[in-house]
Amino acid sequence: MSIRYALLSLLDQQPHHGYQLKTAVEGWLGQSWPLNIGQVYTTLARLERDGLVALGEVDAQGRQTYQITPAGRAALADWFATPVPRDGLVRDELLVKLVAAVAARDGTAFEVIRGQRTATLELLQQHTRHKAQAERRGDLPRLVVADLLIAQAEAEVAWLELCEARLRTAGHDRRGGGAAPLAQPSGPMPQREGP
Amino acid sequence: MTAVLEIEQVARTYGSGHTQVTALDGVSLTVQAGELVAVMGPSGAGKSTLLHVAGGLDRPTSGTIRVTETDLGRLGRAGLAALRRRRVGYVFQELNLIAALTAAENVALPRELDGVRARTARTEALAALELVGMAELAGTFPDQLSGGEQQRVAIARALVGQRPLLLADEPTGALDTLAGEAILGLLRARCDAGVAAVLVTHEPRYAGYADRIVFLTDGRVVDQTAHPTTVAGRWS
DSSP states (O other), rough: HHOOOHHHHHHHHOOOHHHHHHHHHHHHHGGSSSOOOOHHHHOOOOOOOOEEEEEEEEEETSSSEEEHHHHHHHHHHHHSSOOOOOOOOOOOOOHHHHHHHHHHHSSHHHHHHHHHHHHHHHHHHHHHHHHHHHHTTTOOHHHHHHHHHHHHHHHHHHHHHHHHHHHHHTTOOOTSOSOOOOOOSSSOEEEEEOO | EEEEEEEEEEEEESGGGGOOOEEEEEEEEEEEEEEEEEEOOOSSSSHHHHHHTEEEESSOOOEEEETEEEGGGOHHHHHHHHHHHHEEEEEEOOOOOOTTTTTHHEEEEEEEEOOHHHHHHHHHHHHHHHHTTTTGGGGGGGGGGGGHHHHHHHHHHTTTTTTTTEEETTTTTTTTTHHHHHHHHHHHHHHHHOOOEEEOSSHHHHHHTTEEEEEEEEEEEEEEOOOSOSSSOOOO
């Protein structure tokens, strides 16, 4: 879904052929979102079928270029104007692991928290180095990608620290066997399918 | 590699008997020249105490601290004060810049207090301000500078006279994210140029600039991120 609009936004600037589109999207997103050329051509075929792009000229090397149509411009404007839905719980393995460890009440949760926190901080250090490189190159799209990865890692570490503090307050200690029982969830949890 | 700061089995307790509080409980940490180490942990974990004993602002109850191979435990008050002036730079959340002095005069002050001639101190101050991108504002008073610029002046004051060890306690405290990142970029660049630094922060985003992140809880090191195989090259 997102690739469709990434291609449209590139074609909104000027006509491109398939390989140029692949290179441009990878330039934006880097290794965080690898794209194969087959995916690009399949997406272009669907966009053409839906009337959002049209075939353009064939360039000097015999490559077919694509151009955006007025309907494509309207679809792109709609996409920019619509917030991405972020409701409910993402199905995340770490969440399941931590909830299971907390329920076990034997101190496993502290091990999960500490192991994950260190791993996520190491990842954050790596993203920070990539950000510094993007900054030196003045590469704004890559900076935006790095900023998201850093914000996600930061949020995860903050969440893990909060969980650890909460477990300590609730009397879970590393030897297990806490004082007060944890409250049971009283209602259905909001659900959302993972991506 | 040269160890600039060596902390071995350091403990610090306050009070005695049933009111005794253990702030540090057997902490060991070595920081090499060119290395930026971030210290994280919940409130009361001992982060600030660690910085205070590392820079000789406080003495440990037991254990050994060496700064550029000098054992702080063997120094008297005057010796410790001299070591703090010459080898250790401090950056705190509260900047403590003197309002009546220009940026350059603030930066030159610790050198003049150390007996360096005024002209030499001024030259050194301008060089330190240049390092933090503040040379053009050398004649400006603190209240005419933004929070980020004031923090840059405080870092220049901590670096002046080529001190090998920089200790920073939440130096990004009051700054917005971009200004905070600029300060971290600056600390990073100084470390890449050979300074050893310890950064206390509760914000993972700033710890991300470090070569190594050490996690303190209840006065003990409970985790740390992988030690880089070589300090040089991690950021270049």
